[in-house]
Amino acid sequence: MHKTILHESAHPPISWEEGETTYACRWRSEKGTPPPKKLIIAEDTITADEAYRVACEGKGIIWRGDYQNAKQLLQAMSRRADKPSKKSVRNQKSAKKQQEGLIPLAKPMSEIFHKHRLTQSQRSRTLGMLLIQVNPDHSIPLRRAPDVTQACLAVYGKVTEPYVMSLRDLLGFIGSLEWRKNGMALDAIKDLGDSRIHPHYGVFAPVRSEYIGLLEKAPLPASLTKQSIAFDIGTGTGVLAAVLAKRGVQKIIATDLDERAIECAAENIEGLGIGKQVKLVQTNLFPDSQAALIVCNPPWVPARPSSPIEYAVYDPDSQMLKGFLSGLKEHLLPDGEGWLILSDLAEHLGLRTRAELLEWIAAAGLSVLGRNDVRPTHAKALDKEDPLYRARAAEVTSLWRLGAAG
Numbered sequence: 001m002h003k004t005i006l007h008e009s010a011h012p013p014i015s016w017e018e019g020e021t022t023y024a025c026r027w028r029s030e031k032g033t034p035p036p037k038k039l040i041i042a043e044d045t046i047t048a049d050e051a052y053r054v055a056c057e058g059k060g061i062i063w064r065g066d067y068q069n070a071k072q073l074l075q076a077m078s079r080r081a082d083k084p085s086k087k088s089v090r091n092q093k094s095a096k097k098q099q100e101g102l103i104p105l106a107k108p109m110s111e112i113f114h115k116h117r118l119t120q121s122q123r124s125r126t127l128g129m130l131l132i133q134v135n136p137d138h139s140i141p142l143r144r145a146p147d148v149t150q151a152c153l154a155v156y157g158k159v160t161e162p163y164v165m166s167l168r169d170l171l172g173f174i175g176s177l178e179w180r181k182n183g184m185a186l187d188a189i190k191d192l193g194d195s196r197i198h199p200h201y202g203v204f205a206p207v208r209s210e211y212i213g214l215l216e217k218a219p220l221p222a223s224l225t226k227q228s229i230a231f232d233i234g235t236g237t238g239v240l241a242a243v244l245a246k247r248g249v250q251k252i253i254a255t256d257l258d259e260r261a262i263e264c265a266a267e268n269i270e271g272l273g274i275g276k277q278v279k280l281v282q283t284n285l286f287p288d289s290q291a292a293l294i295v296c297n298p299p300w301v302p303a304r305p306s307s308p309i310e311y312a313v314y315d316p317d318s319q320m321l322k323g324f325l326s327g328l329k330e331h332l333l334p335d336g337e338g339w340l341i342l343s344d345l346a347e348h349l350g351l352r353t354r355a356e357l358l359e360w361i362a363a364a365g366l367s368v369l370g371r372n373d374v375r376p377t378h379a380k381a382l383d384k385e386d387p388l389y390r391a392r393a394a395e396v397t398s399l400w401r402l403g404a405a406g
Helices: 048-055 067-082 086-099 111-125 149-156 167-182 208-217 239-246 259-272 318-331 354-363 389-394
Strands: 003-006 013-018 021-027 038-041 058-063 130-134 165-167 229-233 251-256 279-281 291-296 332-343 366-374 397-404
Touching: 013 038, 038 149, 048 058, 048 067, 048 111, 067 130, 067 167, 067 279, 086 111, 111 251, 111 389, 130 167, 149 167, 165 167, 208 239, 208 332, 208 366, 229 239, 239 251, 239 279, 239 291, 251 259, 291 318, 318 332, 318 354, 318 366, 318 397, 354 366
Parallel strands: 003 021, 021 165, 038 058, 058 130, 229 251, 229 291, 251 279, 291 332
Antiparallel strands: 013 021, 130 165, 332 397, 366 397
């Protein structure tokens, strides 16, 4: 007898047949990708070559085998995705010489950047075709499957129907939960609570500590002695608000539009014991008041995010940057300062010029009071195999001290 199992929710439906049963669950994707139109059922007998071929064709693979074998299969598929063709090997050798400055760039850095993003997007889409069905209680009905309940609860909360998701997303949830539990120890907030920032899934983690050091060392404006009020615009994890609190700012209003960021910052502020100094407001950019110091660390790259979790990295048409600059003057107290923390990576990628940035600053009625610079220390800045090495190697992160012009 043929039967259909249907589960309703706000998420797109995804269905497949197994024997006499048609399953219709819901599709969940944190990257915002649509469900695959075609599906196959696979167990431990499928080879990595076959699985990779099917994924490249855009077909989803519903996994019914051993969970640990699925992880191994995903690793094997990743190796195939990363294996260069003979043509790309030749291109890579030429690109390496170009990155090292041995020969001129054959293409503008902006074109190299967009091609790199497209390649990464295609790779992510292909590897995201290995799918796992999850029960309403966030358990996985597979052999040797771990308990992922807490990892899924942290992202999705409670659900009432089973769903299908990519194994890559699930592994990301698991890794994110470990980060959230263990936290990140930062010298800049040492002696505050547990001295750790606990990032939530989808909230930008302060893995590049050099920009935090800029905030830690910059001289505080004298106007703070009169009214010790500061704003942290786009607070994310709340790390910059925490640094300001440690530096003695008495009242800090930290804003963010993203609900996950507000929840994350609230947890960190409580854990650091600075709840009396820091107030969280869910709003776009500025609260409805003024401050002696306003800090903002907007996304550094003016490009369109390919998924919601990229909003903290990519700022299409520099919208947040422009919004911060245009609204800064009216929210500053007399003799107040705005601190803009920004990398010049976009300039080296050919996505924005220094002249444009200075024009936006001037158009907003602001002047540059000073600038503190630091070079990045992360691994990609030293990786000559990275397609964007030339831009990353030249990158400088700056804290721009801005004030009202005239």
